[in-house]
Amino acid sequence: MNDATDPRLTVEQIVDQALELLREEGMDKLSMRRLAARVGVRAPTLYYYLPDKAALMTAMMERLFARCLDLIPPTTDWQTWIRGFGRAIWKVQDTYPFTGELITASILDEDYFARTTLRLQEILKDFGPPIERLMDLQSAVQSLMTGWSTFAHARYAGQLGRILDVERLAFESLDALIRGWRLS
Known part of the structure; x- marks a missing residue:
């Protein structure tokens, strides 16, 4: 698993994977633990990149709006x-x-x-x-x-x-x- 200082993991990658997780499994399946497993880190590591789930959701909204x-x-x-x-x-x-x-x-x-x-x-x-x-x-x-x-x-x-x-x-x-x- 990657650690919090792994330069290969970015907020953009985390957000992209969160969007894909939502698309594949729905809102009720979105958790920091599931997302962490998807990007190959432990859940606490995600908090290095995003302070909480609310920040993740804001980042996802911003990404989708930017795509529009x-x-x-x-x-x-x-x-x-x-x-x-x-x-x-x-x-x-x-x-x-x-x-x-x-x-x-x-x-x-x-x-x-x-x-x-x-x-x-x-x-x-x-x-x-x-x-x-x-x-x-x-x-x-x-x-x-x-x-x-x-x-x-x-x-x-x-x-x-x-x-x-x-x-x-x-x-x-x-x-x-x-x-x-x-x-x-």
């Missing part, structure tokens, strides 16, 4: 960016169907919100409309797409899929939100 932002193609207009953002959220939450559970179980601190807000403002500042309204819109898009994603991954998704095309409705709702959003 990284998936958005370059653009020069806010509508295309917001549409790309919504589609990126859908894709990430489809890849990691436990994201809704992770969102509700995480305790995100002020530093997380400050980092995330700063990154979003940096992206959105040059699109023209008031940054406050674009920040509100991106929050609305996150909520909308997470809601649809929750339907798509619910235990009853099979029955729902027989009466609704959830993905189509998610993207139609996204487009309607963008078209109807007031910038002032």
Whole structure:
């Protein structure tokens, strides 16, 4: 087993393995002990990298959000960016169907919100409309797409899929939100 000073183990690797553990086994199977076994260390060693499970969950949320932002193609207009953002959220939450559970179980601190807000403002500042309204819109898009994603991954998704095309409705709702959003 690796020890806490092993330079081959990084926080990024731990977070990636935690995401895979969640994807494979679900939220109730996430424990520091199971994660430690997965990365080849003892559980106390993980605390060298992350002080507690709450920090791990924050790091996982930040990683997933960063993946969403990284998936958005370059653009020069806010509508295309917001549409790309919504589609990126859908894709990430489809890849990691436990994201809704992770969102509700995480305790995100002020530093997380400050980092995330700063990154979003940096992206959105040059699109023209008031940054406050674009920040509100991106929050609305996150909520909308997470809601649809929750339907798509619910235990009853099979029955729902027989009466609704959830993905189509998610993207139609996204487009309607963008078209109807007031910038002032």
